[in-house]
Amino acid sequence: MVYRIKRDELNIFLEGFARKNQLVAPLKGKLAKFELVKEEQVKDIYLEKNTYFPAKEFFFKKNETVFTFKDNKIQEPKLETPKRIFFGLRRCDLNAVKHQDKVFMEQIKDPYYMAARENSYLLGFHCWEAPSKYCFCGTLNLADYYDLMFYDKKDYFLVEVGSDKGKELIKEFKTLFEDIDITITKEEKKIKGADRLLKDDIKGLYDHPDWQKGVNQCLSCAACTNLCPTCYCFELHDETKTSNIQEGKRVRNWSSCQVLDFSRVAGEHVFRQKREERFKHRIYHQLEYFKERYGVNMCVGCGRCIQGCPTRIDFVQIINEMK
Amino acid sequence: MVKAKTIIKNAPKIKPKVAFYGITGCAGCLLSVLFNEDEILDLIELIDLKAFPFIKEVNVEEKYDYVFIEGLVASKEDLEEVKRLRENATFVVSLGACACTGCIPAYRNFTLKENYEHLLYKKVEDLEDVQPTPVDMHIKVDHYIPGCPPNKKEILTFIRSVLRGKIPIPYSSPVCVECRQNGNECLLDVGKPCLGPITAGGCNSVCINGGLECWGCRGPSKDMNLELMIKILREKGFDDKFIQDRMRTFAGLKLPMLDEVIKHTKEKVGAKNE
Known part of the structure; x- marks a missing residue:
């Protein structure tokens, strides 16, 4: 399923989240990183290049209290994460989440990671071209792993639905999205200039x-x-x-x-x-x-x-x- | 209202005898102990504070379980003091950069006497000057809490750990590890002579968080790549004199190989250019 949203309406969509829930998106700063974005900051979301710091710390935290103890008793922390919308994750970032999901959610169910991950929505942003000279994702067979994927088409964005969670979001803001009957081909999803790595078998x-x-x-x-x-x-x-x-x-x-x-x-x-x-x-x-x-x-x-x-x-x- | 004496749960029955002593230094490291204002009263319940001349009037000179020494050996008196403390202590902790690496006072070792002679105290007749050196060059030191000043939390962590029967393992990874986790911009990238990559962390990269490059106050990290660090600084445009001075400011005596490495890497660069 592919939808279309007008360029100037994207911010309305994102501001809606920032108002009601938590919106996490790249801000430029000294070094671009994913941050909690307030409604009035939506216009500052930085999409030109990929971020210097990854979004990892929102799921797999740098510093997490696993439990507290007192004498001989252990108390597990309450794990609650509000509904969080991540916007601006590149294909590499999305696959990184996928790989961490494998580690923390498949065989071993890590409650801390899962709590942070459960209530989050992954909204991707497609790179037509490698945003940095260091990119080399082309050789690594990245998968489609997102709730929604945004493709920048200058006047508008194409929005590809990748999951039920994504569908739910579109429904919520259905006035902003126009249903169009196209598919995005594998060829279009390829990122230009990211085939630097010649072999991944070492x-x-x-x-x-x-x-x-x-x-x-x-x-x-x-x-x-x-x-x-x-x-x-x-x-x-x-x-x-x-x-x-x-x-x-x-x-x-x-x-x-x-x-x-x-x-x-x-x-x-x-x-x-x-x-x-x-x-x-x-x-x-x-x-x-x-x-x-x-x-x-x-x-x-x-x-x-x-x-x-x-x-x-x-x-x-x-x-x-x-x- | 004066709060009644705090009752500490699980305080050890036999409290360890602890002493904090200062020799030549600015006493800032002893202040770091006191900066734990919120916990200092609890701490005193946990230990038997035998001596702390900096804040205590009555100091018992006997056998101690743990002795913290702040400052470096710079006079004959200091030397006698550290020897006495070693003889009377089961466990000696070097507290702060002076005690651990020699810090700024030990920089004197790298300059000619004529450069500092006029600054020496002349009025005190009986002050016998010795080469300023860290504590472990004179006595055996069991544990180090480095930093100028040391992290105040690290001091408490050490005491709590030993009470639970554990000696904390010193943080040996470079400052960069915490610095990157703190989301800082790499100061080497902006051309500052940051010594983070060769300096032991554990300070939560406090200087870099505030925009100042690392000067290496916690001493060399366990497996520093000194050769590469010198190369990087040279590439950033710093000359060998500057590099040498900077590296010697806090930890000169812990980098005895510095001259050799600078010379050796220079020869390499020279060979490459030919």
Whole structure:
């Protein structure tokens, strides 16, 4: 099902959400990121380029209280997320949500993630052309995964319905949407200029000397994993109160495979002591290990790990140049 | 109304004997302990505060379970003091940048005496000057709470943890990890000489959150790529003198290899250009 909405009516549609529910969309700022957008900010929504920071933190939070404890009792937090509409997610961002859904909602049902995810609507924004020179989603077989997808056609937007939730939204604002009888072809959905990655099969390349090109430029600063929309590793900490050291909370924070502490176990053994091992681990998890387990590449080709790297390590180029 | 003595639940039956001592330093790290205003009274219920000369009149000099030392060794008196504390303590914690890395006072080690001689105290006759050095260059230190000043929460976290039978593991990852999570713009990208990538975090990237680049006050991170950091700063247009000075400001004595790495990477660059 495809609908059409006039360009100037899109804001009416979004303002409607911002008024009644929570609207999350990209704002430019110093570095573009997804933020809660108030009604009067709808006109400032930034769609020119993709965002520097992903929308990940709205679902898989940077800092989440898993439970509180007092003496020997555990109290689980109330998990309530208001109805949230995400607008402006690119195809890569949408697939990133899909991959995190696999991790946190399929085999393991993570209540914290699910609570944040359940009441959210994913409204995508199609890139006709790669919005950044770092993009490489073309090779990664991205799927259709959205409630609504917006295609910018200058005077109007085509809106493709991807789920029942999407249908529901259209119904709610039916005066703004015109039903049109077309389909958007696979060819149209292809993003131009995003085929930089020449091969995603790196199985036999683990010992290739070319990885060293990246390792030498790596500070192990974890910018790549923190800016990645799919990276989902976390660590748990207990925080206690001074007034009662048996009272406190257990907190979940983002973690990163790029640092030594990540693979440290009891007895102070660190499994991935060498920078090279940590560097390769991320890329192999993105393009190999996740695929072995879930059948798809974890990486969605948004290029944020390259854009945000202090030395701009381009692992795509490194892989491409490997013989 | 004066609040009655707080009753702390689950306070240990045998409270650990704790002492906070300051040697040469600005005492800012001791202030960091006190800045925990909301919890300080609770804390005093948890521990047996034997000595804290900065705020306490009566200080008992005996055996301690935990001793926090603020400041660095800069006089003979300091040296005797840290030795005494070590002999009397089961567990010694270096509190703050001076005690952990030497901080700014230790910068003197990297300049000629004629540059600072006129600044030395002359009036105090019996002050015997020693090379300013962090505590662990004189005695064994069991734990470090770095930072200039240290994170006030980290001090309490340490005490609560030991009371629960745990020694917290020091944060060894670079400042960048928290900085990126805080949604900051990378200051290296805007041309500032940020030392975040080679500096141990745990500070919640407080300086960068406020727009100031990291100066490295928490000391080198465990697996810093010093060579690359120098290369990046050179590419941003900073000269070797600047890089060396900046890196030595807070943690010079913990970077004994710095001269060697600067020289070595220079040769590499030179070789490339030929």
